[in-house]
Amino acid sequence: MRRVHLLCVLAAFSLTASLNVALAQEIIDTPTHRLEEVAEGIYFATGNGALYTMSNALIIERDEDVVVVDSHITPAAGRALLDSIRVVTSKPVTTLINSHYHYDHANGVPAFGPDIEIIGHEVTYEKLTADPANEHTYLSSLQRFDNTVARLEQELENASSTQERQELQEQLEFWQAHVSAQDEIVFTPPTTTLRDTLTLYRGGREIQLHYFGRAHTGGDLAIYLPEEKIVFTGDMMLGGVSYMGDGYVTEWADTLQALKQLDFDLVLPGHGPGFSDRARIDNVQAYYTDLTEEVRRLKGLGYSAEEAATRADLRQHADTLGITQLGANLEAVQRMYDIMDGLIE
Numbered sequence: 001m002r003r004v005h006l007l008c009v010l011a012a013f014s015l016t017a018s019l020n021v022a023l024a025q026e027i028i029d030t031p032t033h034r035l036e037e038v039a040e041g042i043y044f045a046t047g048n049g050a051l052y053t054m055s056n057a058l059i060i061e062r063d064e065d066v067v068v069v070d071s072h073i074t075p076a077a078g079r080a081l082l083d084s085i086r087v088v089t090s091k092p093v094t095t096l097i098n099s100h101y102h103y104d105h106a107n108g109v110p111a112f113g114p115d116i117e118i119i120g121h122e123v124t125y126e127k128l129t130a131d132p133a134n135e136h137t138y139l140s141s142l143q144r145f146d147n148t149v150a151r152l153e154q155e156l157e158n159a160s161s162t163q164e165r166q167e168l169q170e171q172l173e174f175w176q177a178h179v180s181a182q183d184e185i186v187f188t189p190p191t192t193t194l195r196d197t198l199t200l201y202r203g204g205r206e207i208q209l210h211y212f213g214r215a216h217t218g219g220d221l222a223i224y225l226p227e228e229k230i231v232f233t234g235d236m237m238l239g240g241v242s243y244m245g246d247g248y249v250t251e252w253a254d255t256l257q258a259l260k261q262l263d264f265d266l267v268l269p270g271h272g273p274g275f276s277d278r279a280r281i282d283n284v285q286a287y288y289t290d291l292t293e294e295v296r297r298l299k300g301l302g303y304s305a306e307e308a309a310t311r312a313d314l315r316q317h318a319d320t321l322g323i324t325q326l327g328a329n330l331e332a333v334q335r336m337y338d339i340m341d342g343l344i345e
């Protein structure tokens with residue numbers, strides 16, 4: 001059953017938010033997703049918590065078919081996305097675009113079947129055909145989900161009230177379902193790759209794919225709809241600072257500078273809600289630039305990566321990014337050291 005709400009968005013005039021942003025957006029709730037129609041036939045898909053999706057997806061309807069950007073974290077989550085697409089259109093899904101290679105965006109691909117065209121960056125292809133099962137970011141996610149299950153089992157054992165037990169039991173079943181869904185993962189690389197740009201013109205829709213340089217990974221794509229002035233940024237640009245464990249922090253601000261050259265009114269990130277405030281990009285650019293300077297300075301003083309991660313002072317970003325504590329993410333700082341030392345290309 002298709003349930004429709006109208007979410008009225010007050011369009012207050014500001015220097016950063018354009019009046020081109022739609023005045024009203026349709027929200028469609030499916031059993032597993034919230035689909036926000038951000039332009040006619042274009043839906044920003046977020047999981048509603050029925051199963052673990054972890055990342056956002058974008059659904060782009062064309063005259064005869066559907067293009068999807070990102071596939072969630074497991075084939076089961078990818079199938080749920082396909083079921084949700086069926087609520088808004090019966091057109092076939094012919095094309096899948098990978099924003100980047102990370103497990104939480106690319107591991108739902110098998111749900112789309114063997115005939116799907118999968119478009120991704122060359123680096124995404126390289127990563128998914130090399131040793132994706134042993135990528136450190138993927139391995140640490142498996143550990144994290146196992147730890148969550150173990151913790152909930154322990155808490156359930158110690159639960160004192162019936163209500164507490166019931167809540168913990170539900171959480172446990174949610175995470176157990178996700179952990180077993182991982183058994184179905186088959187790493188599936190793109191069937192078509194690009195290095196810099198690629199534009200799809202089929203079916204009354206222009207879809208531009210841009211690689212602007214290294215950022216969150218070595219192969220992040222921005223998926224840009226020039227007519228609708230919408231850009232899906234994957235994890236290259238979230239509402240705040242992204243995961244940096246596979247990132248290129250010293251190059252990230254430049255990549256975002258290139259992203260900002262596009263003419264858009266709405267940014268749809270790989271995690272979290274969409275936004276129209278371009279100043280958010282300036283804010284994270286400033287953070288990556290300052291983190292780079294701070295790590296270079298501390299490394300120059302002879303500090304280890306651990307010491308630098310403890311001492312790095314980024315508190316000038318308290319107002320914009322909520323960074324009120326001394327220190328920076330150790331994994332990010334260690335990776336910056338390794339890159340500066342030439343251990344990572």
Ligand SMILES: [Zn+2]
Pocket residue numbers: 100102216235243
């Ligand atoms: Zn990612």
